[in-house]
Amino acid sequence: MNRLVVCCLALALSVFLPDHASGQECPLPLDDHQVVVETQLSDKQLRDFRQLTGQKVSEFQRYLTVVADPDQQDNIRELAIENALMLFLPDATMQVGSNKITREYPLAIYLRRLKNLDKKYFDIAITFYDLALLGDWAETDRGYLTTATYFQRFQAFNRKGQPVYKAKTAKQMDVDLRNRKDPFYEEHRWTVLLGNVRLAETAPRKAMP
Numbered sequence: 001m002n003r004l005v006v007c008c009l010a011l012a013l014s015v016f017l018p019d020h021a022s023g024q025e026c027p028l029p030l031d032d033h034q035v036v037v038e039t040q041l042s043d044k045q046l047r048d049f050r051q052l053t054g055q056k057v058s059e060f061q062r063y064l065t066v067v068a069d070p071d072q073q074d075n076i077r078e079l080a081i082e083n084a085l086m087l088f089l090p091d092a093t094m095q096v097g098s099n100k101i102t103r104e105y106p107l108a109i110y111l112r113r114l115k116n117l118d119k120k121y122f123d124i125a126i127t128f129y130d131l132a133l134l135g136d137w138a139e140t141d142r143g144y145l146t147t148a149t150y151f152q153r154f155q156a157f158n159r160k161g162q163p164v165y166k167a168k169t170a171k172q173m174d175v176d177l178r179n180r181k182d183p184f185y186e187e188h189r190w191t192v193l194l195g196n197v198r199l200a201e202t203a204p205r206k207a208m209p
Contacts (some may be wrong), residue, residue: 061128064114132151148194174197177190
Protein backbone atom coordinates (compact mmCIF):
# COMPACT_ATOMS: atom_id res chain seq x y z
CA MET A 1 0.00 0.00 0.00
CA ASN A 2 2.96 2.34 0.61
CA ARG A 3 3.86 2.12 -3.06
CA LEU A 4 0.28 2.87 -4.05
CA VAL A 5 0.18 6.07 -2.03
CA VAL A 6 3.55 7.27 -3.31
CA CYS A 7 2.62 6.51 -6.91
CA CYS A 8 -0.60 8.46 -6.53
CA LEU A 9 1.23 11.58 -5.32
CA ALA A 10 1.95 12.92 -8.81
CA LEU A 11 -1.66 12.50 -9.88
CA ALA A 12 -2.92 14.21 -6.75
CA LEU A 13 -1.06 17.45 -7.41
CA SER A 14 -3.17 18.37 -10.47
CA VAL A 15 -4.66 16.85 -13.58
CA PHE A 16 -4.04 18.77 -16.77
CA LEU A 17 -5.37 18.45 -20.29
CA PRO A 18 -2.78 16.51 -22.31
CA ASP A 19 -1.40 17.64 -25.63
CA HIS A 20 -2.67 14.85 -27.90
CA ALA A 21 0.20 15.24 -30.33
CA SER A 22 3.07 15.04 -27.86
CA GLY A 23 1.50 13.62 -24.72
CA GLN A 24 2.78 16.63 -22.77
CA GLU A 25 0.84 19.14 -20.70
CA CYS A 26 -0.66 21.86 -22.88
CA PRO A 27 -0.73 25.37 -21.35
CA LEU A 28 -3.29 27.80 -22.68
CA PRO A 29 -2.12 30.61 -24.99
CA LEU A 30 -1.99 34.15 -23.58
CA ASP A 31 -2.32 37.43 -25.46
CA ASP A 32 -0.13 40.51 -24.97
CA HIS A 33 -2.06 41.39 -21.82
CA GLN A 34 -1.48 37.94 -20.30
CA VAL A 35 -5.14 37.04 -20.78
CA VAL A 36 -6.06 33.48 -21.66
CA VAL A 37 -7.14 33.33 -25.29
CA GLU A 38 -8.95 30.03 -25.19
CA THR A 39 -12.18 30.26 -23.19
CA GLN A 40 -14.01 27.14 -24.32
CA LEU A 41 -13.19 23.50 -24.78
CA SER A 42 -14.11 21.21 -27.64
CA ASP A 43 -16.37 18.19 -27.20
CA LYS A 44 -13.29 15.97 -27.45
CA GLN A 45 -11.51 17.92 -24.72
CA LEU A 46 -14.57 17.75 -22.48
CA ARG A 47 -14.71 13.98 -22.95
CA ASP A 48 -11.04 13.78 -21.99
CA PHE A 49 -11.67 15.79 -18.84
CA ARG A 50 -14.66 13.62 -18.02
CA GLN A 51 -12.36 10.61 -18.08
CA LEU A 52 -9.81 12.43 -15.91
CA THR A 53 -12.57 13.30 -13.46
CA GLY A 54 -13.32 9.60 -13.06
CA GLN A 55 -9.65 9.00 -12.35
CA LYS A 56 -9.63 11.69 -9.67
CA VAL A 57 -12.71 10.21 -8.00
CA SER A 58 -11.05 6.78 -7.96
CA GLU A 59 -7.90 8.32 -6.54
CA PHE A 60 -9.85 10.00 -3.74
CA GLN A 61 -11.50 6.67 -2.94
CA ARG A 62 -8.10 5.02 -2.59
CA TYR A 63 -6.96 7.75 -0.23
CA LEU A 64 -10.07 7.27 1.91
CA THR A 65 -9.29 3.58 2.36
CA VAL A 66 -5.73 4.40 3.44
CA VAL A 67 -6.78 7.15 5.87
CA ALA A 68 -9.35 4.86 7.52
CA ASP A 69 -7.05 1.82 7.76
CA PRO A 70 -5.52 1.59 11.27
CA ASP A 71 -3.00 -0.98 10.00
CA GLN A 72 -1.32 1.65 7.84
CA GLN A 73 1.68 3.54 9.19
CA ASP A 74 0.80 6.96 10.55
CA ASN A 75 3.00 8.84 8.07
CA ILE A 76 1.34 7.01 5.17
CA ARG A 77 -2.10 8.00 6.44
CA GLU A 78 -0.95 11.60 6.84
CA LEU A 79 0.39 11.60 3.29
CA ALA A 80 -2.93 10.26 2.05
CA ILE A 81 -4.74 13.14 3.77
CA GLU A 82 -2.42 15.70 2.19
CA ASN A 83 -2.78 14.17 -1.26
CA ALA A 84 -6.55 13.90 -0.98
CA LEU A 85 -6.84 17.59 -0.14
CA MET A 86 -4.86 18.47 -3.27
CA LEU A 87 -7.64 16.99 -5.39
CA PHE A 88 -10.20 19.47 -4.03
CA LEU A 89 -11.03 23.14 -4.00
CA PRO A 90 -9.63 24.78 -0.83
CA ASP A 91 -13.06 25.34 0.75
CA ALA A 92 -14.53 21.92 -0.06
CA THR A 93 -16.80 20.30 2.53
CA MET A 94 -17.99 16.76 3.28
CA GLN A 95 -21.53 15.96 4.41
CA VAL A 96 -22.03 12.98 6.70
CA GLY A 97 -24.96 11.47 8.58
CA SER A 98 -28.28 9.96 7.58
CA ASN A 99 -31.23 11.10 5.50
CA LYS A 100 -32.75 12.77 8.58
CA ILE A 101 -29.69 14.11 10.38
CA THR A 102 -26.69 15.46 8.50
CA ARG A 103 -23.55 17.34 9.42
CA GLU A 104 -21.13 19.21 7.22
CA TYR A 105 -17.39 19.45 7.88
CA PRO A 106 -14.51 21.10 6.07
CA LEU A 107 -12.86 18.29 4.15
CA ALA A 108 -9.62 18.49 6.15
CA ILE A 109 -11.54 18.06 9.41
CA TYR A 110 -13.57 15.18 7.98
CA LEU A 111 -10.38 13.33 6.99
CA ARG A 112 -8.90 13.87 10.45
CA ARG A 113 -12.05 12.56 12.08
CA LEU A 114 -11.95 9.54 9.79
CA LYS A 115 -8.34 8.84 10.75
CA ASN A 116 -9.15 9.15 14.46
CA LEU A 117 -11.92 6.54 14.31
CA ASP A 118 -9.25 3.95 15.10
CA LYS A 119 -9.55 5.17 18.70
CA LYS A 120 -13.18 4.03 18.71
CA TYR A 121 -13.02 0.88 16.59
CA PHE A 122 -10.41 -1.86 16.40
CA ASP A 123 -10.60 -2.10 12.62
CA ILE A 124 -12.31 -0.13 9.85
CA ALA A 125 -12.97 -0.97 6.23
CA ILE A 126 -14.18 1.41 3.53
CA THR A 127 -15.06 -0.16 0.21
CA PHE A 128 -16.80 1.09 -2.90
CA TYR A 129 -19.44 -0.69 -4.95
CA ASP A 130 -20.58 0.10 -8.48
CA LEU A 131 -18.80 2.54 -10.77
CA ALA A 132 -18.87 6.26 -10.08
CA LEU A 133 -21.50 8.08 -12.14
CA LEU A 134 -20.38 11.23 -13.95
CA GLY A 135 -22.77 13.89 -15.22
CA ASP A 136 -22.45 15.98 -18.37
CA TRP A 137 -20.51 19.23 -18.30
CA ALA A 138 -22.54 22.43 -17.90
CA GLU A 139 -20.87 25.60 -19.15
CA THR A 140 -20.65 28.57 -16.77
CA ASP A 141 -19.12 32.03 -17.00
CA ARG A 142 -15.97 30.63 -15.37
CA GLY A 143 -15.65 27.27 -17.04
CA TYR A 144 -17.60 24.03 -16.64
CA LEU A 145 -19.32 22.20 -13.80
CA THR A 146 -20.60 18.67 -13.34
CA THR A 147 -21.21 16.16 -10.56
CA ALA A 148 -19.81 12.74 -9.74
CA THR A 149 -21.64 10.18 -7.60
CA TYR A 150 -19.85 7.34 -5.84
CA PHE A 151 -21.14 4.53 -3.64
CA GLN A 152 -19.46 3.76 -0.33
CA ARG A 153 -19.71 0.99 2.25
CA PHE A 154 -18.35 1.64 5.76
CA GLN A 155 -17.78 -1.17 8.28
CA ALA A 156 -16.29 -1.10 11.77
CA PHE A 157 -15.12 -4.14 13.73
CA ASN A 158 -14.26 -5.04 17.32
CA ARG A 159 -11.17 -6.90 18.51
CA LYS A 160 -12.79 -10.24 17.72
CA GLY A 161 -13.24 -9.23 14.11
CA GLN A 162 -16.99 -8.94 14.52
CA PRO A 163 -18.78 -6.09 12.71
CA VAL A 164 -20.21 -3.59 15.19
CA TYR A 165 -21.30 -0.87 12.77
CA LYS A 166 -22.00 -0.55 9.07
CA ALA A 167 -23.48 1.95 6.64
CA LYS A 168 -23.95 2.28 2.90
CA THR A 169 -24.10 5.72 1.31
CA ALA A 170 -24.22 7.30 -2.11
CA LYS A 171 -22.29 10.56 -2.19
CA GLN A 172 -22.43 13.25 -4.86
CA MET A 173 -19.56 15.68 -5.33
CA ASP A 174 -19.25 18.86 -7.34
CA VAL A 175 -16.59 18.96 -10.05
CA ASP A 176 -15.08 22.28 -11.18
CA LEU A 177 -13.26 22.60 -14.52
CA ARG A 178 -11.73 25.96 -15.37
CA ASN A 179 -8.48 27.59 -16.49
CA ARG A 180 -6.32 28.39 -13.51
CA LYS A 181 -2.84 29.75 -13.09
CA ASP A 182 -0.56 26.92 -12.09
CA PRO A 183 1.54 28.11 -9.11
CA PHE A 184 4.51 25.95 -10.11
CA TYR A 185 4.73 26.59 -13.86
CA GLU A 186 3.13 30.07 -13.65
CA GLU A 187 1.02 29.24 -16.69
CA HIS A 188 -2.71 29.05 -17.22
CA ARG A 189 -4.06 25.53 -17.67
CA TRP A 190 -7.46 23.87 -17.68
CA THR A 191 -7.63 21.84 -14.48
CA VAL A 192 -10.22 19.73 -12.71
CA LEU A 193 -10.75 20.12 -8.97
CA LEU A 194 -13.32 18.29 -6.88
CA GLY A 195 -15.72 20.28 -4.69
CA ASN A 196 -18.32 19.83 -1.97
CA VAL A 197 -19.48 16.28 -1.26
CA ARG A 198 -23.12 15.70 -0.28
CA LEU A 199 -25.15 12.71 0.82
CA ALA A 200 -27.21 11.55 -2.14
CA GLU A 201 -28.69 8.45 -0.53
CA THR A 202 -28.17 6.62 2.75
CA ALA A 203 -29.12 3.06 3.61
CA PRO A 204 -30.25 2.56 7.23
CA ARG A 205 -27.26 2.52 9.52
CA LYS A 206 -26.94 -0.49 11.75
CA ALA A 207 -25.25 -0.87 15.11
CA MET A 208 -24.51 -4.57 15.36
CA PRO A 209 -25.38 -6.44 18.58
